[in-house]
Amino acid sequence: MALEHKVRGVDHAAFPTFDPAGTVRFYRDVLGFPVVHSICAAGWGPENHPDFIHFFFDIGNDDRLAFFYYFGLEPQHTQQRGDVYAGFGPEVPEFFVRSRHLAIHVDDEADLLEYRRRLDVSEWPVEMQIQHETIESIYTHDPNGYMVEFTRAMRPVTPQEDLDANLTIDALIDVVTAPDPSFGKLLARKAELIVERADWEAAQV
Amino acid sequence: MTALYVLDVPENTTVAKVAAESGATVGKVGPYFEITADGPIVIDRRATGCRHAVWYSCVAGVADGKIVQHDKNALQVDPA
Known part of the structure; x- marks a missing residue:
């Protein structure tokens, strides 16, 4: 809720x-x-x-x-x-x-x-x-x-982009609360969430 | 089976199109393109016409695979 x-x-x-x-x-x-x-x-x-x-x-x-x-x-x-x-200082990347x-x-x-x-x-x-x-x-x-x-x-944001953003954040939290977070782990976790949730969430948007 | 997920938005449609032309199978899961192959998935950036900001943010997920190349030339996902 x-x-x-x-x-x-x-x-x-x-x-x-x-x-x-x-x-x-x-x-x-x-x-x-x-x-x-x-x-x-x-x-x-x-x-x-x-x-x-x-x-x-x-x-x-x-x-x-x-x-x-x-x-x-x-x-x-x-x-x-x-x-x-x-x-x-000069040690900090641009x-x-x-x-x-x-x-x-x-x-x-x-x-x-x-x-x-x-x-x-x-x-x-x-x-x-x-x-x-x-x-x-x-x-x-x-x-x-x-x-x-x-x-x-350049164009309006679509409902599926809001859905995707939420999957990204759920995957990010899962990955950063586990050891050694990486982009590869995030994409793997997000793939799992896409398969678990995309169908029913898409039906709602 | 390696799967690459790409959100279906106007900027990304050519990514799925080029993947299909390169021999991968392209389906849909919810609002995502599901690009699958038994072997490597290779997508040529120039063929997609994507500008760099789009190209470097087009991957939504990777299942049973690993990105081994994602640069100005190509995106390649190999089986895990």
Whole structure:
């Protein structure tokens, strides 16, 4: 029995910035995201909390992207790679550094290309444009080093893909809770689940 | 009997088609193509026309077999 799903998307996701001027240029002036809220707060609390500005951009759908700017706070790491929140040394592989990112949805190819056009004439041009399995995306890094993606669906997701995703996750949990997980073991376990369940689950979709 | 499962979505249909042309038997189990053979199953990527993101994520499951090649040229599943 599934739990009732009552949440309504992202209220806000928040990130620190040491460059509020660049951040406003990127999100408000280049991308056109309206500023919709801000808090000017005197520091409080037990940790010598600095005074700060907490400001929000509308990213569509009434969802918001928020930043903290702390007066007087110095950067918290000196690594060359990563973003202002998390720095990585040369020993960390690039795929790992790039794994955490924010993807913003657009309706169609025309809108994706419109954001590409806005970025390409700015200080933060698009670094790559890729067609994945069923989505197409553009990527850049914002003034804080955060990776930002814009993406559009090339077709709607089908019910069988949701079924497949659930079989993948059930197989993944079985494999990672046993010794020595591997991709080969996952595919073997998933084959078992496909044969056990695909017929009756397909009948329900 | 080695079995390779591939989800039946538009991006994957040529994978099953090329497998059938290469001598494997292609059936259906629920929403999946079930590609079976007594020996190795070999699928040529270029013949499928799949772009790389699709190609490298097209395998849903493997029964009684082992992937011995999955690169820009081909996917090969050998009997276990």
